[in-house]
Amino acid sequence: xxxxxxxxxxxxxxxxxxxxxxxxxxxxxxxxxxxxxxxxxxxxxxxxxxxxxxxxxxxxxxxxxxxxxxxxxxxxxxxxxxxxxxxxxxxxxxxxx
Numbered sequence: 705x706x707x708x709x710x711x712x713x714x715x716x717x718x719x720x721x722x723x724x725x726x727x728x729x730x731x732x733x734x735x736x737x738x739x740x741x742x743x744x745x746x747x748x749x750x751x752x753x754x755x756x757x758x759x760x761x762x763x764x765x766x767x768x769x770x771x772x773x774x775x776x777x778x779x780x781x782x783x784x785x786x787x788x789x790x791x792x793x794x795x796x797x798x799x800x801x
Contacts, residue, residue: 705732705763706770720771729775730768731794733786734760 713720740758743750756762764777780790 705767709767709771724772726773727775728768728771728773729794729797730764730773730777731790731797732764732767732779733782733788733790734763734779735781735783735786 710720713723737758737760743754743758751757760779760781764779767773768775768777778790778793780786780793782789
């Protein structure tokens with residue numbers, strides 16, 4: 705996700721460092737557990753950070769931490785409509801603010 709967000713920021717014409725320390729909100733739609741399921745199936749020893757590394761709620765928090773964003777970081781899981789609901793909530797937040 706860090707690689708994808710970096711590319712999105714650059715494609716929008718910004719440098720990722722421009723957002724450091726800002727009140728930037730981060731919404732993301734997530735609904736996939738493939739990596740967690742693979743680890744569950746094939747790993748005999750569970751790594752210490754297994755839960756925090758595979759929890760969908762941690763994805764936006766890691767992005768916000770990495771870029772030093774000070775706004776809310778929100779993951780939304782509504783199955784197939786996750787990304788659409790995330791965009792809707794982001795636009796709604798912009799309009800209400």
